[in-house]
Amino acid sequence: MTTLRIVQLYPDLLGITGDRGNVDVLATRARLAGHDVVVESVGLGDPSPAEADVIVIGNGPLSAVRAVRDDLAARSAWLSAKRSGGASLFAVGGGAELLTEGIDLLDGTSVDGLGMLAARVTRTRTRKVGYVVAETVDGRLVGFEDHASEWSVPDAAARYGRVAAGVGGIAGGFETVAVDGVWATNVQGPALPLNPQLADAILLRALGDAYATTGAHEAIDVHARAARAEIERLAASKHFTAIKL
Amino acid sequence: MSGATGSGIRYAPAILAGKLARFATRLRGGGSAFPGYVANRMAPSLLRTLGGQFPYGVVFVLGSNGKTTTTHMISEILRAHGLKVFTNPTGANLPQGVTSALLADATLTGRVKADAAVLEVDEGFAAELADILDPSVIVALNVQVDQLYRFYETERVADMMLDAATRASGLVVVNRDDPYLSKIDTSSLKAPAAFFGASTEVVAESAHGLVNALDTRSGETGTRVQDAASEVTSISGRAVEIRLGGQQIPITLPARGLHYAVDAAAALSAAQQVLGNRFDAGDAIAGFAAMAPAYGRGELVPLRHARGGEQVEFVMFKNGPSLQLNVDALEGAPERLLMAIDEGTPDVSWLYDVDLGAFDHVDVVTGEKAHQIALRLAYAGIPIGTVEPDIEKAVEIMRGFAPTAAGRQIWFVNYELMMLGRRILGYGDQEVARR
Numbered sequence: 001m002t003t004l005r006i007v008q009l010y011p012d013l014l015g016i017t018g019d020r021g022n023v024d025v026l027a028t029r030a031r032l033a034g035h036d037v038v039v040e041s042v043g044l045g046d047p048s049p050a051e052a053d054v055i056v057i058g059n060g061p062l063s064a065v066r067a068v069r070d071d072l073a074a075r076s077a078w079l080s081a082k083r084s085g086g087a088s089l090f091a092v093g094g095g096a097e098l099l100t101e102g103i104d105l106l107d108g109t110s111v112d113g114l115g116m117l118a119a120r121v122t123r124t125r126t127r128k129v130g131y132v133v134a135e136t137v138d139g140r141l142v143g144f145e146d147h148a149s150e151w152s153v154p155d156a157a158a159r160y161g162r163v164a165a166g167v168g169g170i171a172g173g174f175e176t177v178a179v180d181g182v183w184a185t186n187v188q189g190p191a192l193p194l195n196p197q198l199a200d201a202i203l204l205r206a207l208g209d210a211y212a213t214t215g216a217h218e219a220i221d222v223h224a225r226a227a228r229a230e231i232e233r234l235a236a237s238k239h240f241t242a243i244k245l
Numbered sequence: 246m247s248g249a250t251g252s253g254i255r256y257a258p259a260i261l262a263g264k265l266a267r268f269a270t271r272l273r274g275g276g277s278a279f280p281g282y283v284a285n286r287m288a289p290s291l292l293r294t295l296g297g298q299f300p301y302g303v304v305f306v307l308g309s310n311g312k313t314t315t316t317h318m319i320s321e322i323l324r325a326h327g328l329k330v331f332t333n334p335t336g337a338n339l340p341q342g343v344t345s346a347l348l349a350d351a352t353l354t355g356r357v358k359a360d361a362a363v364l365e366v367d368e369g370f371a372a373e374l375a376d377i378l379d380p381s382v383i384v385a386l387n388v389q390v391d392q393l394y395r396f397y398e399t400e401r402v403a404d405m406m407l408d409a410a411t412r413a414s415g416l417v418v419v420n421r422d423d424p425y426l427s428k429i430d431t432s433s434l435k436a437p438a439a440f441f442g443a444s445t446e447v448v449a450e451s452a453h454g455l456v457n458a459l460d461t462r463s464g465e466t467g468t469r470v471q472d473a474a475s476e477v478t479s480i481s482g483r484a485v486e487i488r489l490g491g492q493q494i495p496i497t498l499p500a501r502g503l504h505y506a507v508d509a510a511a512a513l514s515a516a517q518q519v520l521g522n523r524f525d526a527g528d529a530i531a532g533f534a535a536m537a538p539a540y541g542r543g544e545l546v547p548l549r550h551a552r553g554g555e556q557v558e559f560v561m562f563k564n565g566p567s568l569q570l571n572v573d574a575l576e577g578a579p580e581r582l583l584m585a586i587d588e589g590t591p592d593v594s595w596l597y598d599v600d601l602g603a604f605d606h607v608d609v610v611t612g613e614k615a616h617q618i619a620l621r622l623a624y625a626g627i628p629i630g631t632v633e634p635d636i637e638k639a640v641e642i643m644r645g646f647a648p649t650a651a652g653r654q655i656w657f658v659n660y661e662l663m664m665l666g667r668r669i670l671g672y673g674d675q676e677v678a679r680r
């Protein structure tokens with residue numbers, strides 16, 4: 001048994017789409033696999049923890065993305081060191097956009113990213129709202145997308161999912177970036193409860209062979225399978241139009 | 246009272262067409278904004294004329310949560326003072342819906358016989374409607390993370406409310422415990438602002454406080470300190486004390502919960518402004534005492550057809566904050582609990598931001614999102630009796646249980662399944678409920 005240390009960055013500012021749920025899923029699945037888990041919240045100005053096996057950054061409005069930008073940039077070396085040491089980094093929505101080279105905004109200005117991912121984000125006038133399903137090496141990624149952004153990801157190998165239904169966040173019909181221990185997604189629901197296969201991929205990177213699922217995981221995953229089936233059914237038939245105000 | 250008398254005949258065809266469309270819609274079995282659409286197309290100035298004839302003026306109620314309850318409270322306080330009040334049915338809060346509701350009460354010459362109008366208005370259309378209806382009082386209840394697929398960013402909702410508030414001619418009633426609203430720029434307003442809120446002690450007693458959205462843009466995420474003209478000073482179940490100006494007003498809420506107490510503080514402030522020196526604390530207290538819960542907000546409906554038997558308490562939620570506040574208002578874990586969400590709530594990510602630790606089990610989860618609810622509960626380690634997506638079957642399961650000691654089951658439901666659940670129990674007509 002090992003202790004898994006999960007660090008959630010800026011849970012108050014970047015935590016509007018169930019981001020605690022992603023943290024909770026990682027913690028619960030690791031515990032059910034027999035590990036101790038410590039979850040630590042890090043806010044603006046807090047020291048970066050010496051130990052971190054999984055780092056989670058959530059979603060928030062542009063104002064929150066701007067509010068954390070400099071603080072996150074100051075943690076750049078720490079993030080890179082943890083990543084090269086084998087930690088997993090999972091980021092959603094606005095938080096994920098900060099890991100790219102930058103975010104180009106509708107008013108012609110941009111927000112500089114950390115450049116951890118070879119990608120760039122353009123905020124778009126149209127909003128993508130609805131169910132999304134994408135084929136990945138780990139199985140089907142399913143969830144809800146709700147964002148006004150398009151990622152450009154030149155390296156085809158970094159594109160994790162090919163969209164089967166819905167629109168997806170990456171130009172060309174893709175969704176989610178996965179490269180060397182970093183997962184960056186626009187999938188909500190939130191993503192990890194609906195996608196135990198992705199949660200397990202993140203935990204396998206952090207824990208290695210010490211992570212294996214059990215019957216207790218299966219007791220939860222029956223609900224995930226049923227919820228996923230319903231979403232896949234709806235994704236094929238239901239279309240949303242964001243109301244323009 | 247207005248120019249309606251002279252020009253009334255001009256509107257007769259539009260009103261008649263609207264009323265006929267309304268009748269047809271009701272025959273099809275449902276409220277609809279369609280009649281308002283028909284009438285507005287035929288006479289675009291009709292809405293302004295209909296709205297301009299209330300001697301005590303028009304009140305707008307805006308907010309992420311609590312619009313229906315607060316509209317109901319203000320209306321009932323005014324009625325307890327002898328006023329005839331016009332109000333829109335719950336949910337009919339877009340321009341066409343407001344027009345439809347006014348048409349239902351209008352004579353063919355465009356007269357609405359009421360002393361005051363109290364309207365819940367969707368934030369997205371509040372400024373536009375205010376330019377037409379000239380509200381004297383605008384109540385800004387709260388800004389909470391809500392319907393992001395529609396509003397995109399919460400601060401946009403704050404700006405919509407603050408923008409609408411500049412249109413009030415008499416008073417802006419605004420929440421001092423809300424990070425965005427507490428920072429209202431009073432110099433931008435035509436009318437004075439009166440703040441409402443709950444005392445620090447009262448908020449501290451609530452497990453998760455007030456759950457208003459953080460202000461992510463000004464550099465100060467919390468509230469700006471403001472004096473409250475109307476303040477909740479104590480809560481014990483449904484018994485609440487509110488300090489309004491210099492008076493201490495003891496009232497009984499129609500349903501439990503800090504959020505309802507705060508709504509009541511806003512409602513008293515708004516009603517006091519509408520009534521001026523006719524406002525009487527005794528009448529306000531009597532108004533609350535006679536108040537039934539607003540549609541689906543703590544409302545009790547018989548589980549089986551017998552009136553004296555087991556009841557269902559409907560607890561409606563539409564987003565994380567409203568679910569959290571209703572969970573926090575529970576008196577102990579519910580004995581028999583149903584939880585229901587359907588596709589009317591497309592993204593349920595926020596279920597994971599709500600602390601459901603007050604539940605010790607859930608008997609039945611239902612609706613198209615039943616499996617997503619079950620998944621949430623499974624990760625929280627809360628035992629589930631049955632997952633049954635079909636609500637008709639779920640209701641049969643709930644009806645099959647032995648009676649509870651409390652004589653009451655609790656059903657936590659989203660808006661659409663509240664409507665459907667009521668209909669299955671034989672209490673389906675929304676418009677009857679508000680009139």
Ligand SMILES: [Zn+2]
Pocket residue numbers: 580581582606607608
């Ligand atoms: Zn039970």
